[in-house]
Each structure stands twice: as C-alpha cells, then as structure tokens.
Amino acid sequence: MDTPVRRILTGVAALILVIIAFFLIRLYIEARPVFSAYGATHFVFDNAWLPSKNLYGAWPLIAGTLITSAIALIIGVPIAVAAALFVTELCPRPLRATLTILVDLLAAVPSVVYGLWAVFFLIPKIKPAEQWFSDTFSFLPFVGGQVAGPNYFIAGLLLATMIIPIVSAISREVLATVPQEHKEAALALGATRWEMIRLAVLPYSRAGISGAAMLGLGRALGETIAVTLVIGNSAHLGSTIFSQGYTLAAVIANEFGEAASNPVHRASLIAAGLVLFLLTLVVNFIARFYVTRAEKKMLGGAPVAEPVATGAAA
Amino acid sequence: MSAPTFNEAGLRGLPPVSPGRVRKDRIARTFIGALTLIALVPLVLVVFYLLKQGLGAWNGDFFTTDPTGRTCFPGQTTCSIGGVRSAILGTLEIVALASVIAIPFGTAVAVYLVEYGKQSKFANTVRYFVDVMTGVPSVAFGLFVYIVLVASGIGGSYAGWKGSVALALLMLPIVVRSSEVVLNLVPNQLRESALALGAPRWKVIWSVVLPTARSGLITGSLLAVARAAGETAPLLFTAFATNELVFGLGQPMNSLPLQIFNDVRTPQDAIVQRAWGAALFLVLLILILNLVARLAQRRSRLA
Numbered sequence: 001m002d003t004p005v006r007r008i009l010t011g012v013a014a015l016i017l018v019i020i021a022f023f024l025i026r027l028y029i030e031a032r033p034v035f036s037a038y039g040a041t042h043f044v045f046d047n048a049w050l051p052s053k054n055l056y057g058a059w060p061l062i063a064g065t066l067i068t069s070a071i072a073l074i075i076g077v078p079i080a081v082a083a084a085l086f087v088t089e090l091c092p093r094p095l096r097a098t099l100t101i102l103v104d105l106l107a108a109v110p111s112v113v114y115g116l117w118a119v120f121f122l123i124p125k126i127k128p129a130e131q132w133f134s135d136t137f138s139f140l141p142f143v144g145g146q147v148a149g150p151n152y153f154i155a156g157l158l159l160a161t162m163i164i165p166i167v168s169a170i171s172r173e174v175l176a177t178v179p180q181e182h183k184e185a186a187l188a189l190g191a192t193r194w195e196m197i198r199l200a201v202l203p204y205s206r207a208g209i210s211g212a213a214m215l216g217l218g219r220a221l222g223e224t225i226a227v228t229l230v231i232g233n234s235a236h237l238g239s240t241i242f243s244q245g246y247t248l249a250a251v252i253a254n255e256f257g258e259a260a261s262n263p264v265h266r267a268s269l270i271a272a273g274l275v276l277f278l279l280t281l282v283v284n285f286i287a288r289f290y291v292t293r294a295e296k297k298m299l300g301g302a303p304v305a306e307p308v309a310t311g312a313a314a
Numbered sequence: 315m316s317a318p319t320f321n322e323a324g325l326r327g328l329p330p331v332s333p334g335r336v337r338k339d340r341i342a343r344t345f346i347g348a349l350t351l352i353a354l355v356p357l358v359l360v361v362f363y364l365l366k367q368g369l370g371a372w373n374g375d376f377f378t379t380d381p382t383g384r385t386c387f388p389g390q391t392t393c394s395i396g397g398v399r400s401a402i403l404g405t406l407e408i409v410a411l412a413s414v415i416a417i418p419f420g421t422a423v424a425v426y427l428v429e430y431g432k433q434s435k436f437a438n439t440v441r442y443f444v445d446v447m448t449g450v451p452s453v454a455f456g457l458f459v460y461i462v463l464v465a466s467g468i469g470g471s472y473a474g475w476k477g478s479v480a481l482a483l484l485m486l487p488i489v490v491r492s493s494e495v496v497l498n499l500v501p502n503q504l505r506e507s508a509l510a511l512g513a514p515r516w517k518v519i520w521s522v523v524l525p526t527a528r529s530g531l532i533t534g535s536l537l538a539v540a541r542a543a544g545e546t547a548p549l550l551f552t553a554f555a556t557n558e559l560v561f562g563l564g565q566p567m568n569s570l571p572l573q574i575f576n577d578v579r580t581p582q583d584a585i586v587q588r589a590w591g592a593a594l595f596l597v598l599l600i601l602i603l604n605l606v607a608r609l610a611q612r613r614s615r616l617a
Binding site: 002005006008009010012013014015016017019020022023026027030078079080082083085086087090091099102103105106108109110111112113114115116117119120121161164168190192193194195197218221222223224225229249252253256257260269270273276277280281283284288 | 331335336338339342343345346347349350352353354356357359360363364367419422423425426427429430431436437439440443444445446447448449450451452453454457458460461462465483486490514515516519540543544545546547550551571574575578579586589590593596597600601604
C-alpha cells in the first residue's frame with residue numbers, strides 16, 4: 001500500500017512540471033505565426049502597434065509595462081521598506097500587530113476594485129496636482145505638456161499601492177533575520193536608533209530587501225485589470241509620464257475579445273503574453289536568488305511562503 | 315513615542331549624544347513613521363469610498379435581480395438596470411469548483427514534497443517550478459486556458475468551468491507553498507512515534523500528519539480562495555460574461571469581478587453605482603474569507 005501512495009503523489013507532483021511545460025509550448029506554438037512573419041526582434045522593438053493596419057510592433061506596450069512598473073517601484077519600495085522598518089524596529093509593541101494587519105489588508109482588495117476607485121476618485125482628484133507638477137517642472141525629462149486623465153503615472157501610483165503589501169511583508173521577514181547581537185552592539189557603542197538602522201540593520205538585509213523589491217516588480221509587470229482601467233489604452237508611445245499609454249497585460253485584456261477572428265492579431269496578443277511571461281520569469285528568478293540567500297540566514301530554514309493576502313506571513 | 319537617549323537609559327558614565335545626532339535621529343524616525351502612514355492612506359480612502367458609494371447601491375432588488383437591463387433613458391421612471399444576482403451566483407460556483415480542483419491537488423503536491431520528496435533533485439525541481447507558477451501573470455493563465463479549452467472547442471466555447479480551471483492554476487502554487495510550510499511545522503517526533511508503533515508511511519500521513527496540520531492547511535487554502543475570488547483577468551476569455559442567471563457551469567457565466575470591470579467602462583451613473591455595490595460585496599466576501607482563515611490559524615495546534 002505504501003508504494004502505490006508514494007507513486008500517486010509523485011505523479012501528482014510531476015503533473016506540475018507537465019502543466020508548466022504544456023503552458024510554455026502551447027503559448028509558443030500559438031505565438032509562432034507572428035514571430036515567423038515579423039521576426040522576434042521586430043515584434044519586440046518595432047514602435048507601431050496598429051492592428052487595423054496589420055502592424056504588430058510591441059515596443060509601445062513593452063515600454064509602457066516598464067515605465068509603469070518603474071514608477072511603481074520608485075514610489076512603492078521606499079514606502080514599503082519604511083513600513084517594514086517602522087513595524088520591526090521603531091513602533092511601540094502594542095501597535096505592531098495592528099499595523100501589520102493593516103498593511104497586509106492592502107493585498108486583500110481585488111485589482112478590479114483598485115481600478116474602480118482610481119477611475120472615479122484618484123484620476124479626477126490628482127489631476128490638478130499633476131498639471132501643476134507638469135507645468136512647474138517641465139524642464140525635467142519626460143515631464144511637461146498637457147496632462148491626460150488616465151496616464152502612465154496614475155497606473156504607476158496604483159501599482160505602487162498594490163505592491164506595497166508584498167514588498168513590505170517580505171522586507172519584514174528579512175529584517176527579522178538581522179541578529180539581535182548586531183543591533184545591541186550598535187546601541188552599546190552609543191548609536192542612536194537611526195544610526196543602528198543605518199549601520200546594522202540595512203547593510204545586513206540589503207540583499208533580502210532587493211529581492212523583495214524584485215518580487216514586487218514581478219507583480220507590477222503582470223498586473224492587468226487595474227492598469228487596463230487607468231492607462232488610457234493608447235498604443236502610441238507617450239512622450240511624458242503624464243501621457244496615455246498601454247501595457248502588455250492591458251492590451252491582452254482589452255483586445256483579445258475582438259482579436260479572436262483575426263489570426264495574426266490573436267497570435268500577436270499571445271506573443272505579447274509570452275513576452276510578459278518571460279519578463280516576469282527573469283525578474284522572479286533574480287528575486288528568488290536574493291530572497292533565498294536571505295532566508296538561508298534564518299533560523300529553522302523553513303521556506304517562507306509568499307504572503308497572498310492578510311496574515312499569510314504567519 | 316519619546317526617544318530615550320542612552321544617558322537616560324542608565325549609562326551615566328558616557329558622554330551625552332551630540333544634539334546634531336539626536337536631531338538626525340528624530341528626523342529619520344519621523345520620516346519613516348510618515349511613510350508608514352502614507353502606506354495606509356490608499357486603504358483608508360478605498361474603504362471610505364466603497365462604503366460611501368457601495369451602500370447606496372444596496373437597494374431592494376440589488377441582490378434579487380440580474381444585470382440584464384443595460385440602458386436607462388433619462389425620464390424613464392420604471393426602468394431598472396438590475397442587480398447582481400447572477401454575478402454573485404457565478405462567482406460562488408466558479409470559485410467553488412476552482413477550490414475543489416486546486417486544494418486537494420495542491421495539498422497532495424505539498425505532502426509529496428514534505429513526506430517523500432524532501433531534498434531530492436526531483437522535489438527541488440518541482441519546488442522551483444511551483445515558484446515559477448507563482449510569478450505567472452494571471453492574464454497569461456487566462457490566455458493558456460483560452461487556447462487549450464476554449465479555442466479547441468472542448469465542451470462548447472466559453473464556460474464557467476473553464477474559468478474555474480484558470481483560477482485553479484492561479485491558486486495551485488499558493489496552496490502548495492502554504493501547505494508545505496505548515497506540514498514542515500509538524501514535529502518529527504510525532505511521525506517517528508507512529509512509525510515506531512508499526513504504522514506504514516501513508517497511514518502516518520493520513521492519521522497523524524494531516525490531522526495535526528489541519529487548521530494550518532485550512533488557513534492556507536482559504537487565503538488562496540480569497541485571492542482567486544477577486545481575480546478578473548483569468549475569467550475574461552474563459553468564463554466570459556453573460557448577464558442572465560445561469561446555474562450550470564457548462565455555459566458562459568457572469569461573475570462579480572467581470573461585472574465590476576464591465577460596469578466601470580459604461581459611462582452611466584446608475585451602472586457605475588452598481589459597480590460600487592458589487593465591489594463592496596466582493597471586498598466583504600474576501601474579508602470574511604480572510605477572517606475565517608485567521609480564526610483557523612489561531613486554533614492551530616502548531617506554533
């Protein structure tokens with residue numbers, strides 16, 4: 001009886017590998033027509049996405065994905081790391097659990113609800129501030145001109161909100177691995193709290209925090225529905241961060257329904273999905289490398305589950 | 315909190331900390347605290363607007379009618395755009411089927427990894443690919459299920475159960491990873507005592523390991539369910555969205571996230587209002603799942 005159970009469970013585990021392999025192969029087969037018609041480099045780097053004229057250069061979409069994710073990281077990571085630092089090092093003990101739950105709660109709000117909120121609240125409320133910024137700092141690159149309602153910046157801001165809980169949760173776990181002795185040594189040498197953070201805590205956890213940021217980046221790259229609602233869905237590459245744009249995930253969500261009848265359009269959208277998958281794969285690979293290195297320093301060595309919603313980080 | 319300098323902390327022999335360093339410390343702490351508050355601003359605003367706009371939509375027929383009325387011309391007094399009954403039913407059915415697929419499958423993989431595979435090369439490969447799956451954008455799973463199940467015409471075109479498959483793919487890595495953590499927490503002494511009493515490995519797993527880890531496994535699974543319930547992208551081209559009330563998973567089905575997504579893009583106040591109402595209901599559903607998951611965790615016999 002024991003061997004059959006073992007065999008069945010091994011088979012079930014192997015099924016995961018089969019699913020992933022099947023996933024990649026099917027996506028590649030369906031996307032191949034567009035790669036063979038245009039060439040992979042042309043598909044990725046051509047700056048023209050005009051399905052009506054049968055032009056499929058995905059660069060505006062890839063650039064949009066990278067721009068929005070970069071904005072999300074620039075805004076989201078400092079906030080997330082600060083929240084993690086505050087909870088682990090600075091905040092009074094009774095507040096700790098409440099703050100952790102509240103930050104984790106950000107992950108419980110579905111993407112479509114963030115989108116709904118952004119369309120009817122964030123975009124109209126923040127537009128005057130954006131216009132002021134655009135006018136005042138028009139000497140900066142990629143700033144200036146008329147602000148569009150939906151734009152790259154709004155999408156980045158929304159993505160920042162969505163990656164804060166995951167980056168913060170993983171940073172918390174990484175910060176918890178800093179040995180108490182290092183912190184006490186810094187304090188004993190007369191360091192203030194901030195000096196302790198700067199000299200003992202941050203250098204020790206730098207790799208882990210980079211990993212957390214990369215995991216956040218992976219999340220931001222693939223986020224679909226909220227971005228679709230606030231990016232403006234214009235396949236023309238915008239000239240400033242306040243212009244309308246498009247991302248890989250948004251183009252799939254938006255155009256796939258109508259593309260079912262046009263095989264080349266459909267193939268190019270699947271190719272966009274494949275490019276997106278490869279992007280997130282590379283980013284997650286780098287992230288895992290950093291996070292596992294940080295995990296190995298932890299006592300016990302149990303794998304840290306990525307928190308999915310509130311309280312997953314037990 | 316007030317910052318005790320280290321001289322107050324009893325180290326009277328040391329020279330006082332210079333005012334410049336104290337100031338820098340205070341500024342840095344305030345800055346970190348302020349950033350933490352900023353992190354919570356979106357949460358407060360989202361919750362506030364959800365309650366403000368959403369509760370208004372919960373009128374008499376919100377839960378008892380379907381969103382079939384799409385147009386409401388100004389001046390019409392008796393027209394109704396309808397509620398979200400079919401969307402609620404669709405979400406419940408689709409997510410239930412996805413859970414039935416993903417939870418046993420994911421738990422079985424985790425049991426294999428912890429009890430049989432351990433640190434073998436094959437087990438580590440599986441672990442690695444589970445991590446890869448965690449990072450796959452949810453829209454890519456939607457595409458995959460579209461290609462494999464919808465475009466190939468297996469059992470008709472769009473159908474509720476195909477949406478379930480897409481959600482199950484999304485839930486699977488979450489279930490595997492959280493279950494693996496919990497199973498690793500089961501003390502080895504329990505396994506060893508059962509084995510020493512002559513129980514075969516499968517029986518040890520079934521009657522010792524799984525019952526001990528039960529509440530932890532439930533927590534992980536419920537969090538995966540909560541995550542899946544809010545996903546829109548995998549359902550877009552698998553379950554599709556029909557407005558009518560549909561009971562069978564074999565046909566195209568409505569769901570709450572899709573209803574919200576479609577309503578947001580319709581420039582009509584009453585329809586947007588319905589989106590807020592549906593969003594409030596969806597968030598409450600997810601919060602309840604999270605709460606139950608937390609309660610299960612609290613009852614856990616493991617640390």
